[in-house]
Amino acid sequence: MNKDTITLTNNRDAKSYEFPILNATVGPSVVDISTFYKETDMFTYDEGYTSTASCRSSITYIDGEKGKLMYRGYDIAYLAKKKTFLDTAYLLLNGELPNKEELDNFSFEMQKRSFVNEGVKNLFDAFPDHAHPMAILSAGVSALSAFYYKHLEINTKEEYKEMANRIVAKIPTLAAFSHRYSNGLPIIYPDMNRGFTENFLYMLRSYPHNYVELKEIEIKALDTIFTLHADHEQNASTTAVRNLASTNAHPYAAISAGIGALWGKSHGGANESVIRQLEMIGSVDRVDEFIAKAKDKEDPFRLMGFGHRVYKNFDPRATILKDIRNELMHELGISSELVDVANKIEEIALSDEYFISRNLYPNIDFYSGLILQALKIPKEMFAVIFVIGRTPGWIAQWSELNKQKTIKIARPRQLYTGPNDRTPEY
Ligand code: CMC
Numbered sequence: 001m002n003k004d005t006i007t008l009t010n011n012r013d014a015k016s017y018e019f020p021i022l023n024a025t026v027g028p029s030v031v032d033i034s035t036f037y038k039e040t041d042m043f044t045y046d047e048g049y050t051s052t053a054s055c056r057s058s059i060t061y062i063d064g065e066k067g068k069l070m071y072r073g074y075d076i077a078y079l080a081k082k083k084t085f086l087d088t089a090y091l092l093l094n095g096e097l098p099n100k101e102e103l104d105n106f107s108f109e110m111q112k113r114s115f116v117n118e119g120v121k122n123l124f125d126a127f128p129d130h131a132h133p134m135a136i137l138s139a140g141v142s143a144l145s146a147f148y149y150k151h152l153e154i155n156t157k158e159e160y161k162e163m164a165n166r167i168v169a170k171i172p173t174l175a176a177f178s179h180r181y182s183n184g185l186p187i188i189y190p191d192m193n194r195g196f197t198e199n200f201l202y203m204l205r206s207y208p209h210n211y212v213e214l215k216e217i218e219i220k221a222l223d224t225i226f227t228l229h230a231d232h233e234q235n236a237s238t239t240a241v242r243n244l245a246s247t248n249a250h251p252y253a254a255i256s257a258g259i260g261a262l263w264g265k266s267h268g269g270a271n272e273s274v275i276r277q278l279e280m281i282g283s284v285d286r287v288d289e290f291i292a293k294a295k296d297k298e299d300p301f302r303l304m305g306f307g308h309r310v311y312k313n314f315d316p317r318a319t320i321l322k323d324i325r326n327e328l329m330h331e332l333g334i335s336s337e338l339v340d341v342a343n344k345i346e347e348i349a350l351s352d353e354y355f356i357s358r359n360l361y362p363n364i365d366f367y368s369g370l371i372l373q374a375l376k377i378p379k380e381m382f383a384v385i386f387v388i389g390r391t392p393g394w395i396a397q398w399s400e401l402n403k404q405k406t407i408k409i410a411r412p413r414q415l416y417t418g419p420n421d422r423t424p425e426y
Pocket of ligand 1: 267270294295301302303304305306307308309310358360363364365
C-alpha cells in the first residue's frame, strides 16, 4: 500500500477508499479529496474551512502553535524591524526582496501613480457627509475599473506589474480621500516628495497651506502596521479575493470584494472594537468588573483584542506592535485614562489563570487599535488602514491563482436541509 495515502472506510457498506497525501514544504500535509464525490457519492462537510486547505500557495506561512508568520519565507519580525512596508509589498508582489535600485524604482512608481483620475472626485462628491470611509473606499476601488477599462485584461508580466503598482499606489490616496469626504474636509493631493506611508499620513492630517508636522516614530509605527497586515494566508477577505479571481474577475472587482469582507466586525473591524470597549470601560477602577464579565460563562461579553483562532501561544504581530506602542507613547508623551485602562487589562489578562489556561494573549488588534488612536486616526478609518496594508497580499494571491495552468471556479457544494420535491401536479 502507498504510505502517502489515507484510507477511509465507509462503515455503512464497509467499502474503503484511498486518498493521496500531499506534503507541504513546511507545516501540515493535506489529504487530496478532489475525487471524493466521484468515488463515494458523498460530499465532505467543513463549515468555516476549519480543516480544509482551499488552495496551494507559496506566499505566506503561519505556524499558530509556535507563533510564527513568514511572507515568502521571511520571518515577520525581520521584515518589520529591518525592512519597510514597500520592501514587504515588493516581496509579496514579486517573490523576492528588492535591491536598492529596485526599491528606488518601486518607490518612484508609487509616487508617480499615487494620483487618481479627477473624475473619481466627482463620484465621491455624491456621497453624503459621514458616509463610512469603507463604503467610499470600496466604491472608489470598484470605480478604478471604469477608469482603467482598457487595462482589465492581465496576461503579461508587464501588465501584471502595471496593475499591481497602480492599485497599491492609489489605495492610500483613495483611503485618505474617503476620510476627507466622509468628514467634509478639503482633500489633500499626494505629495510626490514624500514616501509611501508619510504621504498617506500627510493626506489624512494636513490642511491646504497648513502642513501638520509628522514625527519619524509616527511614520514608523504606521509603516509597521502596514507590514504586519500585508498578508495572512487564506483569511476571509483573501478567500473572497480568490473566489472572485477563480471566476476570471479582474483585480479591481476582486479587491473590492476583499474590502467588503474585511469590513466585517469579525475581521478588519476588531481593532475599532478594542477602542470602543476601552472607552466603554472608561476608568481603571472598572477594569475588574469587566474582567469578571469576560470570565463569566453566562455573560457573552468578550475582551476585545484577546485570543486568536490560529495563534495559540502568542500572536507574533502583537509582540512587535507592543514594542512600537511603548516607543510611540513614550516619544509622544501620551498618557490618558484609556491607556491606563488598556495597561491594566493587559496586566491582569497576562497573569490571570482564566486567560493563561485558554491561551488568550493580546492579539494584533489590541495594540494596533491603541497605536492608531495615538496617531489621531479616527476609529472608522481603522479598517481602511488594514485595507492599505493588505492590498499587496490580495494582489499577490489574485496573481498566484491566475498563474495556475488550470483554474477551477470556486464552487463549494452543500448539505441540503430543505424540503424534498413539493411541486403539485400541474
Ligand atoms: N475574552 C474572554 N474569553 C474568551 C475570549 C475573549 N476575548 N476569547 C476566547 N475566550 C474563551 C471562550 O469563552 C472559550 O472559553 P471556554 O473554553 O471556557 O468555553 C475559550 O476562550 C475558547 O474560545 P473560542 O471562541 O473557542 O476561540 P476561537 O479560537 O474560536 O476564537 C476569537 C478566536 C479571536 C474569535 C476569540 O478569541 C475572540 O472573540 N476574541 C475577541 C475578538 C478579537 O479580538 N478578534 C480579533 C482577532 S485577531 C484578527 C486577525 O488576525 O486579523
